[in-house]
Amino acid sequence: MNDANTREPATRGVEMGRVALALRAQQESRRVGDELQAAGIRALLLKGPDLQQRLYATPAAYASADVDILVRRDRAKAACDHLERRGWTFAPENGLLWRVSRAASFDRDGFAIDLHWGVHAAHLPAWSLEPLARRLWQGAREGPSGMLEPDPESLLVFLAVHAVGHGFQRPEWTENVRRAAALVEDWAEVWKIAHAARVTNAVKAALAAEGSPTSTPILDSAWGSIVSWSTWLTRGHFVPASVRDRVRRAAALGRGGFGYLGRRRTLLISGDVELSVPIGVSRPGAMSEELAAVGGELIRDVRSPVVVDVGAGAGAVAVLIARARSDASVQATDISSRAVAAARANVKRLKLANVDVHLGDLLGPLPSQLRGRVDAIVTNLPADPPSTARPGGSRDPNAALVGRGSDGMGLLRVLASQSREFLRPGGRLVVTLLDWQWDVLKDELDSIGYVPLPVHPRTATGYRYAVAERT
Amino acid sequence: MNDPSLRYRKPADILHAELDAEEVLLNPQTGMYHLVNRTGRFLLDRMEAGETLGQAIRSLSAAAGADLHRVRGDALSFVEAMTTRGLLEPVTD
Numbered sequence: 001m002n003d004a005n006t007r008e009p010a011t012r013g014v015e016m017g018r019v020a021l022a023l024r025a026q027q028e029s030r031r032v033g034d035e036l037q038a039a040g041i042r043a044l045l046l047k048g049p050d051l052q053q054r055l056y057a058t059p060a061a062y063a064s065a066d067v068d069i070l071v072r073r074d075r076a077k078a079a080c081d082h083l084e085r086r087g088w089t090f091a092p093e094n095g096l097l098w099r100v101s102r103a104a105s106f107d108r109d110g111f112a113i114d115l116h117w118g119v120h121a122a123h124l125p126a127w128s129l130e131p132l133a134r135r136l137w138q139g140a141r142e143g144p145s146g147m148l149e150p151d152p153e154s155l156l157v158f159l160a161v162h163a164v165g166h167g168f169q170r171p172e173w174t175e176n177v178r179r180a181a182a183l184v185e186d187w188a189e190v191w192k193i194a195h196a197a198r199v200t201n202a203v204k205a206a207l208a209a210e211g212s213p214t215s216t217p218i219l220d221s222a223w224g225s226i227v228s229w230s231t232w233l234t235r236g237h238f239v240p241a242s243v244r245d246r247v248r249r250a251a252a253l254g255r256g257g258f259g260y261l262g263r264r265r266t267l268l269i270s271g272d273v274e275l276s277v278p279i280g281v282s283r284p285g286a287m288s289e290e291l292a293a294v295g296g297e298l299i300r301d302v303r304s305p306v307v308v309d310v311g312a313g314a315g316a317v318a319v320l321i322a323r324a325r326s327d328a329s330v331q332a333t334d335i336s337s338r339a340v341a342a343a344r345a346n347v348k349r350l351k352l353a354n355v356d357v358h359l360g361d362l363l364g365p366l367p368s369q370l371r372g373r374v375d376a377i378v379t380n381l382p383a384d385p386p387s388t389a390r391p392g393g394s395r396d397p398n399a400a401l402v403g404r405g406s407d408g409m410g411l412l413r414v415l416a417s418q419s420r421e422f423l424r425p426g427g428r429l430v431v432t433l434l435d436w437q438w439d440v441l442k443d444e445l446d447s448i449g450y451v452p453l454p455v456h457p458r459t460a461t462g463y464r465y466a467v468a469e470r471t
Numbered sequence: 472m473n474d475p476s477l478r479y480r481k482p483a484d485i486l487h488a489e490l491d492a493e494e495v496l497l498n499p500q501t502g503m504y505h506l507v508n509r510t511g512r513f514l515l516d517r518m519e520a521g522e523t524l525g526q527a528i529r530s531l532s533a534a535a536g537a538d539l540h541r542v543r544g545d546a547l548s549f550v551e552a553m554t555t556r557g558l559l560e561p562v563t564d
Contacts, residue, residue, distance in 0.1 A: 016490060020504055023486045023497040030499075060488040435504060 014407060016436045017385050022049050022060035026145075028111045029067040032083075033147035036071065039082045043147045044070040044136060046116060046158065050145035055179040062172045068114040069147070070136065073102065076117035080104065083115065089283040102126035109285040119158065121165030121218050123237055128219060128227045132157060132197040152183035153190045160206035161199050164216045168209050177206045198224060269316050273323065275346050277314045281339045284316030287380055287463065291432060292320035294465045295378040298428050299328065302375050308333070308422065310362055310379040310415060315343030315355070317378060322347075322355045330355045331374075333365050362411070363418040374422040379415060380432040380463075383408045409437055416445055416468070423470040428453075430467050438466045473550045475525030475543075478518050479559040498557055505558060510535075511549050515559075524550060 026049035036043045045051065048067035049059030071079045084090065088106035098104045102118030103126070118126030119133045126133070135154045143149030150158060159180050163173040184190055194200040198220045205216040217224055232238070269275060269284055277283050295317065299305035304327045309318040312332035322330040332355060334340050340359045347355045358365035363377075385408035412431050419429045429450065433441065442452035450468035473479070481487060486497040492509040507515065513534065517527035524546070532542040553559040 016495065016506075019488045019490050019495045020497070023488055023495065023504070026486050027497060027499045058488050059486065060490075 014385050017408075017434050018063050019060040020434060020436070021384070022052075022064075025049050025067055025111065026053070026059045028108075029069070029113065030146055032067075032069065032113055033145060035086055036069075036079060036082065037146075039078070041071055041075045041079050041082065043079075044140050045143065045145050045147040045149050046070050046119075046136075047114075047162075048145075050143065050147075050149075051176075053144070054149070055176055055183075064172075066114070067112070068103075068116060070116045070119070070133070072137070073117045073133075076102070076115075079115055079117070080106075083108075083113075087285060088113070089277075100125045107283065109287055119161070121161045122167075123231050124165070124218055124227065125231055128231075129161065129197060129199075132161065132193070132199065135193050135196065152180065153186055154193055156180040156184055156190055157193045157197065157199065157203055160194075160203040161197075161218060163206045163209065164199075164202040164218050167215050168206075174206070174209045177209070181207060269320065273316075273319060273350070275314050275316055275319065276342060276349070278338060278342050281336065281342050282313045284314060287432065288313075288316035289320065291378055291380055291430065291465060292317045292324075294430055294467070295321050295376050296324050298376045298430065298467070299325065303327065304329070305375040306331070306370060306373055308363065308366065308370075308374055308377045310377060311335075311381045312343050312357065313339050315346045315357065317380075318343065318355050318357070319346060319350060319352060321378075322352045323350070326354060328354055331366055331370070332357045333360055333362065335359075335361050362415050363422055366422060371421050372424055374419075374424065374427055376428050376430065377415075377419050377423060378430040379412075381411045381415065383412055383431070383433045383437060385437075407437065407440065409433065409441055412441060413444065416441075416450070417448065420449055420470060425470055427470050428467050429470070430465055432463050432465055435464055438464060442466070442468070473524060473547055473554060474561070475528065475547070476523055478521070478523050478562040479550055479554070480518060480562050481515070481558060482560050485558055496558055500557060503556070505556065510545075511553075514546055514549065 029045070029048045029050065033043045033045070046068035048069075052061045052064075053059045055061070080090070083106050086108070088108045091105040091107050091112065101120040103114055103116040103120060105112055105114050116126075119129045119136065120126040121129065132154070136150045136158060139151030139154045140148035141151065149155075156177065159173070159176045163177050166173060168174055190203070191200065194203045199218060201220050202216060202218045217228060219225075219227055269289055275284065295307060295309075299307060299321075305325065306329045307318075307321055309315075309321070309330065309332045312318050312334045315332055318330045318332035321328060332343055334343065334357075337359055340357055343357045347357060412433065415431075416429060423429065429445075431441070438452075438455060445452055445468045449471050451471060453467040453469055455464045455466045481496070484499055486499065488495050490506070492512065494507045494512050494515070496505040496507060497503070498505070510531070513531055514524075514527045517530050518524065522530060528543050528546045529539065531537075531546065532539040535542070550559060554561075
């Protein structure tokens with residue numbers, strides 16, 4: 001038996017972070033289900049912590065922030081529109097072929113959700129798996145998640161297709177199939193579903209799989225070969241994956257300034273501040289407003305304060321602080337030229353003369369005359385531990401949240417070190433992280449010349465704003 | 472004050488997951504995470520299995536070989552803290 005007290009503190013911290021994020025993902029997915037249902041759109045849970053709960057009796061059986069929700073095809077547009085109205089962003093990683101896959105990823109406050117209005121696998125279009133999608137709906141029943149959940153028979157077929165579609169790359173996908181099989185009550189129904197969906201061989205392969213990556217055709221017979229090869233060709237899979245990925249991202253980014261269904265992507269923050277956020281730049285959310293409020297509190301009694309926003313993105317935090325304090329000098333930095341261009345455009349459009357936006361890494365681009373003069377440095381730099389990253393690497397929307405190092409706080413440590421040079425004595429550094437991360441980081445900050453202060457109240461997103469004062 | 476003759480359980484909206492022998496709880500209403508240690512988890516598991524709080528306290532005392540009076544005091548404080556935070560509720564049906 002593992003003994004919690006004998007684990008290495010860092011390992012235990014990472015595990016605790018993984019569990020905390022799984023619970024948060026579970027909370028968010030249920031909230032989305034509730035929101036859709038309130039809008040008259042029924043949601044069927046395909047994957048996520050509640051599926052892990054069903055299969056493993058815990059929502060945190062393995063690291064994954066993947067939440068997949070199915071809505072009926074005729075409600076897809078209403079669901080997409082509803083999510084956008086509720087602050088979800090259409091992710092640029094969706095590329096161009098999301099309509100063919102009948103699926104799109106949306107982000108909100110660092111959480112990602114995949115909305116499906118059909119079932120796809122690997123490069124196969126959703127129409128080729130339409131019988132499976134229909135069967136998922138037919139057998140669905142209300143689950144503990146508050147959403148509809150598939151019956152065990154169609155769930156098994158879906159998970160088998162999913163595992164085969166991904167070439168059994170992750171052992172947990174094979175284990176999911178094994179556990180779903182243990183729930184099956186009617187095996188004749190399983191084979192009936194598999195036959196109707198033309199995925200009998202895939203289900204057999206998934207049930208026989210031992211966890212090592214392998215390649216199996218998803219669709220049965222000559223029909224499957226025809227669909228598979230024609231799709232492979234039309235989707236350009238003969239081109240190397242790296243090239244396809246670059247083309248896809250370029251195509252998505254090429255619509256710069258235009259978002260889902262061609263609408264210009266602007267959003268309101270703090271009720272009346274309109275920001276333009278091009279695709280490829282992190283969309284500011286509630287966290288930006290909260291971070292700006294925390295920063296504003298720290299400089300409340302300082303005359304003509306100097307504030308730095310690190311990793312400014314489209315400039316939301318810098319803009320909010322600058323608007324609230326016309327006597328402040330606000331410096332914003334970001335390593336992304338696209339983000340810097342967006343922030344500068346927003347600052348110009350809002351006619352804010354007290355904000356300067358710099359291109360570069362952390363505090364590197366700040367003018368040297370600011371050394372020792374900064375009153376507050378605020379940031380929501382990515383700091384999630386890598387164990388919470390979703391599969392998909394750099395294409396993953398959540399990659400923007402994952403920090404450097406085994407505990408995700410690599411960038412925060414570098415920033416803390418650089419900040420010592422720029423903060424005046426008594427100046428304060430504000431970082432955004434998880435509870436357990438602060439427990440680790442505050443001791444380190446203490447050892448390099450900061451006094452950790454009591455953390456600010458918890459955010460709506462599960463993160464905390466922690467403040468350290470330069471001695 | 473909590474009633475040892477009652478059974479307590481986590482409300483349906485409380486999200487929870489095991490972490491080794493402990494348990495992490497998330498109260499969606501407050502956004503607060505809570506960590507229940509193995510002793511607290513023992514009590515929760517016994518009540519989950521159908522025991523009243525009083526029975527769970529006796530089970531804990533026997534399992535730990537600890538003084539019943541002391542266990543009772545600690546357990547009642549624990550359940551009080553949990554109910555105050557919305558993490559436990561008495562089973563009334």
